[in-house]
Amino acid sequence: MIRHRPGILEIDSYVPGGSGSSLRRAARLASNESPFPPVDRVAAAISASIMQANRYPDFESRELTEALASRWRLSPDQVSVDSGSSSLLRSIVTACAGPGTEIVYGWPSFASYEHAALLAGATPIRVALTPDHRLDLALILAAINDRTRVVFLCLPNNPTGTTVDHTALEAFVEAVPGDLLIVLDECYGEFVTDPNAASGPRLLGRFPNVVVLKSLSKSAGLAGLRIGYALSSPDVGSLLRAVRIPFSVSAVAQAAALACLEPAVTAALESRITATVSERKRVYDTLTGTGIEVIPSQANFLFLPHQHGAPEKVRLLAQHGALVRLVGPREIRISVGSRRENDHLLSCIDPLTVIPPHSAVTGQ
Incomplete structure (x- = not known):
């Protein structure tokens, strides 16, 4: 056994969001990336x-x-x-x-x-x-x-x-x-x-x-x-x-x-930021319109608290090609993607609107 600092292996490693590499048309909304390639x-x-x-x-x-x-x-x-x-x-x-x-x-x-x-x-x-x-x-x-x-x-x-x-x-x-x-x-x-x-x-x-x-x-x-x-x-x-x-x-x-x-690139990037902010509002309005609790955001993602059965909901969304991030036992974070990605997410949000049957028993 190599001598090393005590406790170093007990430190939780950083866990990245899902890449969606196995889902060709996945909505990659688990990592807070820009949906736009470089100009x-x-x-x-x-x-x-x-x-x-x-x-x-x-x-x-x-x-x-x-x-x-x-x-x-x-x-x-x-x-x-x-x-x-x-x-x-x-x-x-x-x-x-x-x-x-x-x-x-x-x-x-x-x-x-x-x-x-x-x-x-x-x-x-x-x-x-x-x-x-x-x-x-x-x-x-x-x-x-x-x-x-x-x-x-x-x-x-x-x-x-x-x-x-x-x-x-x-x-x-x-x-x-x-x-x-x-x-x-x-x-x-x-x-x-x-x-x-x-x-x-x-x-x-x-x-x-x-x-x-x-x-x-x-x-x-x-x-x-x-x-x-x-x-x-x-x-x-x-x-x-x-x-x-x-x-x-x-x-x-x-x-x-x-x-x-x-300057020209800065202007193009500002236009993309404006588009992301607009999509943020659209996704927020749609989610809250279905009764899902969403915290008003100033970033390029949305936070959903009080999601009973959150791990199961994240798994079900992934099965439908919508990759979102579990950030706590009852919390989910959704990045704002391209309009196509956001449309795909919004087309399969049913898991977010219901409590999975087993969650009442497991407390998940």
Whole structure:
């Protein structure tokens, strides 16, 4: 037996959504992906960059970093690019936490917060959501103590799709000790339509302990290339650069992301986001119209609480080619897909409207 850290094999692994590879015409709504392939200009950039695959990528992602800094009106040392926001949040925990420290976050939320804490030897602290499935900022603040090193706030929250008012977030940040890192995970921020919703970039100038995570997986349709970035103070940027994995962002991902920042491509992506938001409303209205409880969402997915027999319902939907995600014993998350995928889902929602016969006995 290889000697290893105690408990490492007991950490629950991240469970991805179903890919639907065995169902040719499946509605792939279990993972929060974009249903749209890269636009032509991005595809061309990807093709061109492949011809340099024999060379290492730019270690610093300089061109992309400078373009992102210009986009957010920051200095380049305030932008950190990595292979997805999951890599960034692990780097944050690695740099700031370890045995004897704590990581605080709302629950349910993104499972990688807990994974990152456990892998670093820190203690994860779950804080229950409010009755309307939002982050409870008051309870999170009460959970902070001298052992706390990082607070993760997923806004909009995954899997519930909810956010908080910006004024409430600002008051929370003001109340948190300035030497404690507050990570605002805004990987679904582009889908927010509420004008009063929390906005991390608006806080960066005032609070050097705030980090904002952004993703190009969802809004830009680059999930398969793994690229995300963090906006922060220069000091936090130095921490992230100190612990990053060398050459973690491929040349292909850098080229694709850079192309996404071109004005014409940005306009095309905004049109796709608008289409997703429109489909979100259509699916929400249809589901709630049949009596299914759905939480109003600001993300590219919908959360269904109180689904008795949820595992059986997910299985039955999969049999009909609609792949959705079980996120708790009685909770289901449905990503917003293409219009065709959403139509397919809505054509086979009967399992969501009934309680499976065995659920009353098993409590499932």
